Amino acid sequence: MSTTQSTHAIGTLKRLKILCISEIGWFDDATLMADVKAAGGMGVSQYQLSWPPLGDLHNDNAAGSSALIEAEGLDGKVHPILFDTGWNPAWMDRRFAEEGIDQRLQRGEIEALIISHEHFDHFWGIGSTLKHCPSLPVYIPEGFHDEGLEFIKQAGHTGPVVTVHPDQPIELFPGCAVAHFRMNTLLRVQGENVLYFNLADKGLAMVTGCGHGGVVNLLEYGQATFGKPIHAVYGGLHISPFGEWDAEHEKIIERLEDFHIARLGCNHCTGVKAVQHMMAVGLPVVRGTARHGSKTDLYLGNGDVLEV
Ligand SMILES: [Fe+2]
Numbered sequence: 202m203s204t205t206q207s208t209h210a211i212g213t214l215k216r217l218k219i220l221c222i223s224e225i226g227w228f229d230d231a232t233l234m235a236d237v238k239a240a241g242g243m244g245v246s247q248y249q250l251s252w253p254p255l256g257d258l259h260n261d262n263a264a265g266s267s268a269l270i271e272a273e274g275l276d277g278k279v280h281p282i283l284f285d286t287g288w289n290p291a292w293m294d295r296r297f298a299e300e301g302i303d304q305r306l307q308r309g310e311i312e313a314l315i316i317s318h319e320h321f322d323h324f325w326g327i328g329s330t331l332k333h334c335p336s337l338p339v340y341i342p343e344g345f346h347d348e349g350l351e352f353i354k355q356a357g358h359t360g361p362v363v364t365v366h367p368d369q370p371i372e373l374f375p376g377c378a379v380a381h382f383r384m385n386t387l388l389r390v391q392g393e394n395v396l397y398f399n400l401a402d403k404g405l406a407m408v409t410g411c412g413h414g415g416v417v418n419l420l421e422y423g424q425a426t427f428g429k430p431i432h433a434v435y436g437g438l439h440i441s442p443f444g445e446w447d448a449e450h451e452k453i454i455e456r457l458e459d460f461h462i463a464r465l466g467c468n469h470c471t472g473v474k475a476v477q478h479m480m481a482v483g484l485p486v487v488r489g490t491a492r493h494g495s496k497t498d499l500y501l502g503n504g505d506v507l508e509v
């Protein structure tokens with residue numbers, strides 16, 4: 202009885218289609234690291250870097266993370282939402298045009314923009330989204346800085362900004378919830394939104410931006426909060442973003458096996474080494490096609506689709 206009372210009913214969906222618009226945060230790690238070092242290191246605010254969103258400075262190394270999620274309800278109604286909005290406006294404009302996202306925004310087809318967290322590669326490209334649909338509702342995690350809120354305004358936003366708070370998941374539509382995770386990470390970014398979708402007869406699909414809160418924590422939270430097993434995962438899992446590897450990383454892979462996930466669509470900051478270890482133990486990593494700037498076909502890349 203107590204289990205039933207503590208779980209959160211969010212309705213049910215028929216299926217989910219996730220288009221990876223872009224999963225590359227930036228093109229070259231060494232260039233990014235040099236830029237961060239020049240600004241004072243990973244402990245400074247990202248708004249002190251030499252490519253602030255409110256300035257006119259252009260960064261050729263910038264790309265960005267963004268996905269279009271289309272969730273189909275049991276009634277057949279499809280809910281398209283944008284999850285993150287990338288970084289470099291020129292790159293996002295290009296990817297939006299190549300995937301027809303710009304026109305879908307203009308036609309008012311997209312219901313909301315969910316920002317996973319304030320990191321530059323997920324958020325600073327918001328102008329590329331809002332110029333096509335200024336009234337789009339924007340969901341942000343608690344913990345946004347004043348600079349971030351000001352940036353949304355200066356991008357011409359006229360719609361609502363909804364802050365997601367810890368322990369208070371918001372149901373976006375039946376079968377879909379956005380939940381906030383407390384975290385403090387590099388460049389003074391705090392708080393991350395994670396999406397959970399409840400798929401009929403399958404269980405949960407979890408969608409992350411970077412997964413800074415720890416992928417195992419996020420999976421356990423989903424199971425406990427929504428009372429369903431994890432069926433699928435999409436997004437950045439931040440296990441080995443710069444190729445680092447030790448016994449702790451190994452443990453994460455072991456823990457992932459415990460969830461019996463059916464489709465593992467990880468990319469972005471998950472790290473190639475992490476993906477290789479997942480494959481070695483037989484985890485169901487969904488392969489990609491290494492197109493549109495994505496560097497490997499080991500995982501879902503730009504222009505690839507996950508359907509669950
Ligand atoms: Fe990221």
Ligand SMILES: [Fe+2]
Pocket residue numbers: 318320410411413
């Ligand atoms: Fe991040």
